[in-house]
Amino acid sequence: MTEVQMKATRDGFGEALLSLGEKQNKVMVVCADLEESMRVEEFGKRFPERMVEVGVAEQNMVGLAAGLALEGNCVFAVSYAAFSPGRSWDQIRVSVALSNLNVKIVGGHTGLGVGPDGATHQALEDIAIMRVLPGMMVVVPADAYQARQATERLSELYGPAYLRLTRQKTGLFVDKALKFEIGKAQILRQGKDITVVGCGPILGEAMKVAEKLAGRVSVEVINMHTVKPIDAETLIRSAKKTGRVLCIEDHQVTGGLGGAVAEVLSEKMPVRLERMGVADKWGESGLPEDLYEKFGLSARWIEGRVEKLML
Amino acid sequence: MPKPDLPLVARDIRKNIIRSLAIAGSGHTAGAMGTADIFAWWYFGGGLRHRSGEPSWEGRDRLILSCGHYAPVLYVTLAMAGYFPLAELSSLRKIGSRLQGHPVKRVELKKMSGLGHEILPGVENTSGPLGQGVSVAVGMALAAKRRGEKHWVWCLGSDGEVQEGQTWEAYISAVKYELGNLIYVIDYNNIQITGEVSKIMPLGNLKKRLEGCGMEVMEIDGHDFEDLEKVKEWAGLHPKTPKAVIMVTTPGKGVGFMENNYRWHGIPPTKEQAFDALEELIRGKK
Numbered sequence: 284m285t286e287v288q289m290k291a292t293r294d295g296f297g298e299a300l301l302s303l304g305e306k307q308n309k310v311m312v313v314c315a316d317l318e319e320s321m322r323v324e325e326f327g328k329r330f331p332e333r334m335v336e337v338g339v340a341e342q343n344m345v346g347l348a349a350g351l352a353l354e355g356n357c358v359f360a361v362s363y364a365a366f367s368p369g370r371s372w373d374q375i376r377v378s379v380a381l382s383n384l385n386v387k388i389v390g391g392h393t394g395l396g397v398g399p400d401g402a403t404h405q406a407l408e409d410i411a412i413m414r415v416l417p418g419m420m421v422v423v424p425a426d427a428y429q430a431r432q433a434t435e436r437l438s439e440l441y442g443p444a445y446l447r448l449t450r451q452k453t454g455l456f457v458d459k460a461l462k463f464e465i466g467k468a469q470i471l472r473q474g475k476d477i478t479v480v481g482c483g484p485i486l487g488e489a490m491k492v493a494e495k496l497a498g499r500v501s502v503e504v505i506n507m508h509t510v511k512p513i514d515a516e517t518l519i520r521s522a523k524k525t526g527r528v529l530c531i532e533d534h535q536v537t538g539g540l541g542g543a544v545a546e547v548l549s550e551k552m553p554v555r556l557e558r559m560g561v562a563d564k565w566g567e568s569g570l571p572e573d574l575y576e577k578f579g580l581s582a583r584w585i586e587g588r589v590e591k592l593m594l
Numbered sequence: 595m596p597k598p599d600l601p602l603v604a605r606d607i608r609k610n611i612i613r614s615l616a617i618a619g620s621g622h623t624a625g626a627m628g629t630a631d632i633f634a635w636w637y638f639g640g641g642l643r644h645r646s647g648e649p650s651w652e653g654r655d656r657l658i659l660s661c662g663h664y665a666p667v668l669y670v671t672l673a674m675a676g677y678f679p680l681a682e683l684s685s686l687r688k689i690g691s692r693l694q695g696h697p698v699k700r701v702e703l704k705k706m707s708g709l710g711h712e713i714l715p716g717v718e719n720t721s722g723p724l725g726q727g728v729s730v731a732v733g734m735a736l737a738a739k740r741r742g743e744k745h746w747v748w749c750l751g752s753d754g755e756v757q758e759g760q761t762w763e764a765y766i767s768a769v770k771y772e773l774g775n776l777i778y779v780i781d782y783n784n785i786q787i788t789g790e791v792s793k794i795m796p797l798g799n800l801k802k803r804l805e806g807c808g809m810e811v812m813e814i815d816g817h818d819f820e821d822l823e824k825v826k827e828w829a830g831l832h833p834k835t836p837k838a839v840i841m842v843t844t845p846g847k848g849v850g851f852m853e854n855n856y857r858w859h860g861i862p863p864t865k866e867q868a869f870d871a872l873e874e875l876i877r878g879k880k
Contacts (some may be wrong), residue, residue, distance in 0.1 A: 350733015
């Protein structure tokens, strides 16, 4: 197997912003004291007139972004997800979502993958609280290249959106030739025995498992990069074919992608379903790979769950 | 055009607030009544540059209502200024109405996408949960400044609202970005829903606190039109500093049994109380 290139989704986001900055003068960035970490520092240097630094004040960041958007700008409001949407949810709900403004909430450092910073910084609830808002698009790129595509596409689509990013370097495993479209899932691998649907870099682990089991178990892998609006059609079609669905995400199983998948399948195509994620627990400090092992999200655990579902 | 008699306009605004709230059967009376004078001045006395026939006119001064529960005074004034028919005021808070209990502004690409009602012309922002409008106003003022646009961004907030931490985040960001085009008016009426602001959570020396953030601060009598005129002259003197106006008002102004009684913060008059209130507004205090 060739060596997989490693890169964080936040880097893909930062690169996309720079190229968007060149192309569109309506693109603005508002940041709450995390310019370097969220990879918007370069944007600020290149386009100082379109950068706003609000300091450690996520509520004001979102409200201010709404004001800029009311004047016709496409605004990326950038912080760690634990703080925004974590702390700024009321502002997102009223000033952004209800007002249907062109503000993209960008939440970095999500999931157990944050690692050593521990539970306070490991946003594990963000998908749930964002996907419940009417009209809110929720996008979770699987790798850095996809983060770049998602950022570009979101800037072209009017309306409120949440872009979920990650800190750690992860493999660029999604075939770049695959079409990327908001609201349209990607079938990363065709299979007939079981469907593994997931979002974010953790899906790379599922791909490794699918490859390992090939020949014995035919695993279909679906990248549900857009959690909302969810691509129910692709999900239902696959579930109908395989009859078994395993959902995986670096997020609480309650309310996240697992919740969304369960909602669709239980109503439209009831099949055997298992959801992998963080099971109503708090994260803790540690290296991402150790945490994934401890919380049951590593490739080894995924393989076990696939095998169990195949019984 | 002769200059309108602003006290008379303000009196009509108050009458319409009473009527609308009595018909609605719920809503917030005191703050709306207390700020009728500045609304009269804004929309009829030259306080705001605006065009009722062209609500999205780019050169307009923006008025961001941060204390969304003051909606009745905004709606009444907009209707009287010709933004929409006066008759529509009786739909306040009714199902399907554009006059929502708290103002909703929505930027729609497709008409009626996702909402059960249409958007009222003249409403600049969505508000209700307190503290949010101040940040929105800062964003609008910043956008205007960076584009070199010359309009003012006004924001009306309430004194109880200052208890929200977000407002303080907003003030210092306005100072940092030297938003001299921002005039933030605090309706200082010393009531909130549970009681008097000075008892529920005292604000300390508000003038000093705002000055401490770096804002220019002016204290005025919110029922004195000469004071309101002075705000505009004063605002022009400080091109790089955001302005805060501590506007002292009497909650429930104009109706004796409502004035200075916090219990009128969040309730409407009954039909009988509305008749009494209208009579007092028309004939003067008994």
